[in-house]
Amino acid sequence: MREQSMVPEPEFESYYGRQILKTPTWKTPDVPLYLFLGGLAGASAVLAEGAALSGRPQLERVARLAAAGGATAGTVALVHDLGRPERFLNMLRVFKPTSPLSVGSFILAPFASFAGAAAASQVTGVLPRLGRLAGVGAAAFGPPLATYTAALVANTAIPAWHEAHRELPFVFAGSGAQAAGGLAMMLVPLDQAAPARRMALVGAALELVASERITKKGLVAEPYRIGRPGRLMRFARNASVVASGATALAGGRSRVLSAVAGATYLASSVTTRFGVFEAGLASAKDPKYVVVPQKERLARKETGGAAAHTEGQPAG
Amino acid sequence: MAEAHPVGFQWVMEAKRRGATIIHVDPRFTRTSAVSDVHVPIRAGSDIAWLGALVNYVLSNDLDFREYVVAYTNAANIIEGRFQDTEDLDGLFSGFDPETGHYDPTSWAYQPDSAQQVEDDAERDRAYGDTPGSQESHQSARSESHGSGGAPVRWKGRRDETLQDPSCVFQILKRHFARYTPEMVQEVCGIGPEQFQRVAEALTRNSGRDRTTAFCYAVGWTHHSTGAQMIRTASILQLLLGNIGRPGGGIMALRGHASIQGSTDIPTLFNILPGYLPMPTASQHQSLDEWVRDDEGKAGFWGNVRSYAVSLLKSYWGDAATPENDFCFDYLPRITGDHSTYTTVKSMIEGSCKGYFVVGENPTVGSSNGKMQRLGLANLDWLVVRDLQMIETATFWKDSPEIETGELVTEEIGTEVFFLPAATHVEKSGSFTQTQRMLQWRDKAVDPPGDARSELQFYYDLGQRIRRKLAGSTDEMDRPLLDLAWDYPTDDEGDPEGEAVLKEINGTGPDGAALASYTELKDDGSTACGCWIYCGVYADEVNLARRRKPHWDQDWVASEWGWVWPANRRQLYNRASAAPDGSPWSERKAYIQWDADADDGKGKWVGPDVPDFIADRAPDYVPPEGAKGPDAIGGQDPFIMQTDGKGWLFAPLGVADGPMPAHYEPPESPVRNPLYGQQNNPSRRKVDHPANPINPSFSEIFPYVFTTYRLTEHHTAGGMSRTLPYLTELQPEPFCEVSPRLAAERGLTHGDWVTIVTARAAIEAKVLVTDRMRSLRLGDRFVEQVGLPYHWGGNGLTTGDSPNDLVNLTLDPNVYIQDKVGTCDIRPGRRPRGPELTAYVEAYRRRAGVDMAHPEDGGADG
Amino acid sequence: MSIFSERSLWGRLDDVQHDAGYDEDHPPRMGFFTDTSVCIGCKACEVACKEWNDVPDDGYLLTGMSYDNTQALGASTWRHVAFVEKSGAGAAPAVDLGMPSFDLPGAHPHGEDQATESGDGALRWLMSSDVCKHCTHAGCLDVCPTGALFRTEFGTVVVQPDVCNGCGYCVSACPYGVIDLRKDDGRAFKCTLCYDRLKEGQTPACAQACPTESIQFGELSELRERADRRLEELHEKGVDVARLYGRDPEDGVGGDGAFFLLLDEPEVYGLPPDPVVPTRDIGSVWKHVGIAAATLFGVGVASFVGRRK
């Protein structure tokens, strides 16, 4: 059975099996959707600007709308998730680099404005030059928007997220690229969609490599392998592989196949976000993901000293 | 103690920090056990066997504190030759009357010193107009006939200070306890010999000149049909080890409700008056003289009883009380026997008690055999309940379990119920008297809500209304009410001032000023005093109970925190902290000592506490012939409330069920008494009623022992805790506790519902299966115990069946307290509902062969 | 690292208030030393906390977890007393990782031969009153995007409910699982270390109510000394299992403002064995996010490079 964990069942003590950490209060589908939409929007903004520069109007149009729509829907999801939505703007009271959510607000807010303006200009034809300028702005804030959400989840005490803090940004970047590319593949004629296909293909490769590195992490990676998040992650991976195969083989030739592959990329991207999100929840709910690695870390500290420390050494 | 007295327990933890060894003896492993050095799991109800074996260990290994024992206890007294022990009578003492179940204690008496002594005593009887010896009947062992002085002995008696005389108390004790061996402890209590040895050594090692050991107990000992004797056994042990009257020693009753001590000092009991003056009885006390004669003039401060009695009457009836009318002695009600709470309940059921005040208690949940309580209430004309909450006792007529089963029908209950809201302790000022006999004053913090009133206001007002109604009456019967001194200053709301009452209790002299000490009380009517032992709390018109000087601002005895009766004395009998010659037993344990040079060489007792002795009485003082009262206290008689000044290892009278403790099995027990043929306490008070059937002893139908107790999180019958969210969430459902072995035997699953059954009722609760409940091995068998916190009832935020519905009513003959243990069966699943429940319990009774003709008898012996 | 301001993110930090921007003359750092070896499980601390802070009840559920029915710290339980029943011969805690022992009490019936043995050593009932650790490096505070969480002049960590927007970030960022959102209210709540009482020079309600001085309140530096002495004392008495938890200023959160003396492994009480403030790795996180963002941008650019098709 693939479901089986690869490390032997750890032995540990706990308080009546109760979880030590609190389960993240972030709600599904709001937050995983937000992660997805941020990736879609961010990567789409880059795609849109490339399309504009390279003169691919249909691609540009779709990508601009995806960027603006993604940002808007994402903001709605985020606000909806708040316990006190009317206090959403409190997040703009302070800027805190230690709080990815704070940083994210300062990415999301300008991005949403730029992407919205660019899309509005595109659709209405009003103020085209300012619209283009806004498009550049969105493209600049796009990649951070697509990846900061990795910081959002990684800068927590949730083992499956935190211990994957080096890989998750790449997973999210790759996943965002697949979403943006995939959506364009669905909606843009074949002749203008080549960059979208390439973006999706490279994104898939990026995500697969990064995800694979996470699964090497032993017990803390277990939530990504077993249970519902495990199934989601496997589905996402398989979807990426299938979509990429189809894209590489026939992406440029069949509109139908391209659309199907694009949809598959989108599905993969959504599932990845749900998979990552739920793996985090699962790792919070079982005390072993907290106790065992920490005990091991302590044991290493006792025996080896330095070796243990490098793991979490702050970089930079 | 950690569970029910957590605040007091801080001092135990402090002692532990300083190196004390903490030993906890309890059927269950509790929060107390968790922080103790040793936990001794014991079968509920078997403590006399355990303590008796410790007494035996001390006696047979000569580990007693001999100098203390000889000088300060009655070990040397010679007992009447007629005395027969349980050794001779297979579990009975001489003097037992199987008809009445009472003992005649005359054969337990001290032998007189001389014929002269007997003659003097007879002389005194004649002076009172009695024939010599007729007092014998007064000396019945029944406790309602004695006040705080304990039973007065007629003479100090002959002594053999070598302790060799076979008839001396010491030798009698040795023989009596010889059969209480470690092997017996194993067989009776389920405590192994190693553990016994360990505790015995710790106890004796930590006693003597240099060290002292303290015992703390509460209702794990008192709530038994042998409760008073359990405590006596511990007292005997402590006297033998020299641990009474010395710092760090003692045997400490941990009292219950905030002022449960206060409610015996100024009692809510039927058989005593304030300051432990005995309630006059109809048969013996026709006059003030007769009332005080047993005690008056006897050695010790109790000998001044007439002053206390007269001052009390003066405080009740003021100017109306005069020497000519015996100070209104005739206004006092007289008792005709046992009028204790459970007897009253029976009278309610039988219809002879028509009206009932329930003030600050919740008997349908808190008292044993809840059904009898409810049957009683349902048969009243009227019931007044004053409480903070709508408790089960006030709503019994609509939602008691008997309504569910159909045994009671709301429409058929004629009782008129008045519910009156009461002010809480923070909504009124007043004092609490706690475990240490300390009065602490409490100021009012907030006004009571709505119609809620203090007790003081309620009773004051009630008295005034009744007096208004009776005004102008010429009926003799109404005089006691009309003549009452019933006048207190009140605040704006009409609430009498608590301090005015405190001053009345303290006592006043002819000039109306507060007295400073009970030694100032007179028997001529010139002083009034509401409770002689509290005299001094208001000395110099200052409320000393209000003192709050922190302990770090005074010496270690901390005499300026509150006020302790009597005379702000923090430790009773503290004369015993010095050797007979008045010097400290040891430097380490110095407390009160004789300073011969003090007072210009007259000498006096000095120390950090108020000496519990006549301050200038020299250690070598020997009372002259015929001395009376305090003058009769010898220089080496520390137990100044006893008529012989000695600590009683052997009670020559005054204890209803024997001069020495003997182990008897609880009325319901799965175990045959291995010590004597006599299974149960022969003088236990049985309550004979069809609603009180007793499980037969050794019944296979009721194979398990249960015991009941408290949780820190709840309070007694629950009115003050089950109604509060913050306490309810901490213990949100009724539960019981069992050992894993019992769970396996009966198929009980942790956390599931179970049903617990006795011959009286079946209740349900969740079960906690825990190693904290030990399976006890008694010889070659196991005894399992079911633990039942008793707090639940039908009202409030957390509700459930009341464990007291399971508990039988059998009373200790000294104090009429119920037994908290019994036998039961326990089964998985919830109990039947409605009439099926009655049938279910009935079927159990049938299978167990409960004799409904004599339901009060377990049937093991008479 | 200027974008993280002068504040330190992890490691030893001797003046946490100054680090948070208070003047040098701020009051000393206040905290708790909870000595569980004298805790009697009376829960007075839980009740006192709720009474003083007007915290609602947390639901009525008999859990079967020994005498613990409030289960864990949370938005409506700011003090929580854990009850651990440990049985078996010796019942001394395994120094290594023992068998999974999260069974409910009594799940492993003792053998009959043990049945008559006393509770000594064979049974332990550990009680411990848990509370927010007021970490030197507080994950909750670090991640709060609104500034609702702040460091007080006493070095404690407090939520301002009127600012909190209920984002829940603090909940996931606390390595001890302390802070939580209140369901019907949406905002985050936790122990304030009785900030209002501290400002009046009073002792926190829980410590005030504790009868055995299991909860000791005071200046953190002094508490640490006191704890060291107590540990030494217990070790001298042969209580080898005693250990301090959260006392070490060098640990993953820079030491706790509320630390403990435990009689078993932390996880036995439901505490993480080696908690680390998530923000310790924030540099690495942002670095990787940055690279990933650049990569994504590069992917975008690269997608347009090459033949037009």
Ligand SMILES: Nc1nc2c(c(=O)[nH]1)N[C@H]1C(S)=C(S)[C@@H](COP(=O)(O)OP(=O)(O)OC[C@H]3O[C@@H](n4cnc5c(=O)[nH]c(N)nc54)[C@H](O)[C@@H]3O)O[C@H]1N2
């Ligand atoms: N939290 C809280 N505190 C209280 C109260 C309360 O309801 N709640 N009630 C107050 C009142 S009114 C009182 S009277 C006191 C009572 O205070 P305690 O006497 O301490 O109260 P209990 O829990 O009834 O009984 C004490 C212990 O006796 C044990 N026990 C039962 N049977 C036996 C036996 O046969 N032998 C021995 N050795 N032990 C036995 C029980 O297992 C229990 O652990 O507490 C007062 N304090």
Ligand SMILES: Nc1nc2c(c(=O)[nH]1)N[C@H]1C(S)=C(S)[C@@H](COP(=O)(O)OP(=O)(O)OC[C@H]3O[C@@H](n4cnc5c(=O)[nH]c(N)nc54)[C@H](O)[C@@H]3O)O[C@H]1N2
């Ligand atoms: N099986 C079993 N039964 C027991 C015991 C046991 O150990 N086992 N213990 C026994 C003991 S020791 C006791 S003390 C009893 C206690 O049993 P009860 O005295 O019957 O029960 P409480 O709940 O203490 O009742 C006190 C009531 O007084 C109310 N009250 C509080 N303050 C005031 C006030 O100022 N004025 C008025 N009018 N009312 C007030 C409270 O709301 C509460 O309802 O239970 C006894 N029953």
Ligand code: SF4
């Ligand atoms: S409830 Fe009151 S009387 Fe009882 S332990 Fe607590 S403080 Fe003392």
Ligand code: SF4
């Ligand atoms: S324990 Fe958790 S909630 Fe408390 S200060 Fe530390 S991180 Fe914040």
Ligand code: SF4
């Ligand atoms: S829930 Fe409130 S306190 Fe917590 S991080 Fe969000 S805003 Fe800050």
Ligand code: SF4
């Ligand atoms: S310090 Fe105050 S807020 Fe914190 S647990 Fe104690 S009482 Fe509650």
Ligand code: SF4
């Ligand atoms: S108040 Fe003190 S003794 Fe009681 S549970 Fe809390 S920490 Fe333990």
Ligand SMILES: [Mo]
């Ligand atoms: Mo009591």
